[in-house]
Amino acid sequence: MSGHRRLDSLAALTDAELVDRARQGEQAAFESLFHRHQDRVYTIALGMLGNPEDSKDVVQETFLRAYRRLASLNGEQGVLAYLCKTASNASIDLLRKRKGARSVSIDDFDESLLAAWPGQRPDQAGDQLAMRRALETALASLSEEHRIVVVMHHIAGLPVDEIAAELRLPVGTVKSRLGRGREALRRKLPMFGDKEDA
Amino acid sequence: MPETSLPQACIRIREAVAELSRGDSLVTPPEVLRAHLEACESCSRFWLDMRQISLSLDDFLITAPSELYPNVRRSLPRRSKTAGVRLVLAFALLTLAMALMAWSWKTFIAPSTDMPPVTPGGAPGDSTDKADKLASNTPPAGTCTTKQAE
Ligand SMILES: [Zn+2]
Numbered sequence: 001m002s003g004h005r006r007l008d009s010l011a012a013l014t015d016a017e018l019v020d021r022a023r024q025g026e027q028a029a030f031e032s033l034f035h036r037h038q039d040r041v042y043t044i045a046l047g048m049l050g051n052p053e054d055s056k057d058v059v060q061e062t063f064l065r066a067y068r069r070l071a072s073l074n075g076e077q078g079v080l081a082y083l084c085k086t087a088s089n090a091s092i093d094l095l096r097k098r099k100g101a102r103s104v105s106i107d108d109f110d111e112s113l114l115a116a117w118p119g120q121r122p123d124q125a126g127d128q129l130a131m132r133r134a135l136e137t138a139l140a141s142l143s144e145e146h147r148i149v150v151v152m153h154h155i156a157g158l159p160v161d162e163i164a165a166e167l168r169l170p171v172g173t174v175k176s177r178l179g180r181g182r183e184a185l186r187r188k189l190p191m192f193g194d195k196e197d198a
Numbered sequence: 199m200p201e202t203s204l205p206q207a208c209i210r211i212r213e214a215v216a217e218l219s220r221g222d223s224l225v226t227p228p229e230v231l232r233a234h235l236e237a238c239e240s241c242s243r244f245w246l247d248m249r250q251i252s253l254s255l256d257d258f259l260i261t262a263p264s265e266l267y268p269n270v271r272r273s274l275p276r277r278s279k280t281a282g283v284r285l286v287l288a289f290a291l292l293t294l295a296m297a298l299m300a301w302s303w304k305t306f307i308a309p310s311t312d313m314p315p316v317t318p319g320g321a322p323g324d325s326t327d328k329a330d331k332l333a334s335n336t337p338p339a340g341t342c343t344t345k346q347a348e
Binding site: 027030031034035038039040041042043046047052056059060063064067068131132135136139150154155157182183185186189192 | 244247248250251252254255256258259260261262263266267269270271273274275
């Protein structure tokens, strides 16, 4: 079976099945896991670091760590969660290495006018591609402290308390940054109205 | 309207929305929240925008460069499912080699059981030759040591 056809047949398997095969030494199964999740891992790294070269390193490091931990990976729902957390941690490590451990504390009051209303898809979906591009630009223009928590929470899917632990910040500060980050995104995204609020 | 000049009611409502989205316990009664969002255009627009931003962020993905996997593959520690098979094969080969050496020893080097004992004062070289052969543990090429021993 050619490499591509082999990967195609593996693409139908669940994460758990791929992990199981990779554990038994089937490298194509691991490669399939890689292709399945590389975009998410790359997005987390790029979102947090803002640098494509460093982000590639984070992708590599994340998957290498996953490979070494194959024996203990929980395939069913654990693979993506593990990859996201590892990518976040690797990005934080890189940021700390870049500028030395920096503990930033903001004493700004928490306006926290956040909203991630549960359920319901947006009804005014609009042009998804335009939204994606605008979001990419807006995200890149956020301050680093806001961008990091927004990416960790929304793209890596980490809960606020876990982010606080990883960043060694009080939970309230993370909540505040998350709110302010989303608030800043709203101001920067052209498709959102009520600019006089800003 | 700048955030700082928002009515207190709006600020409280937006805080309530934040509490809800984080799963914190709600201080503001839900019916008050709902009523305000239905009545206040600014807050409802704010809420809808924020919800849209959150959902878009949750789905947001940047396509990774295509050339990443080869680097990862090169760095992977070797883990092969044939490793066990190879180990068994190596062990079998080793055993075979040892058996062959033992057979060669018995066939070509070791003294046969009916060999007469070496007597003191025997022909010079007899015992030392054998000791050398025993020590070296290698059959002399092209010779039959069994015949020599006889
Ligand atoms: Zn209001």
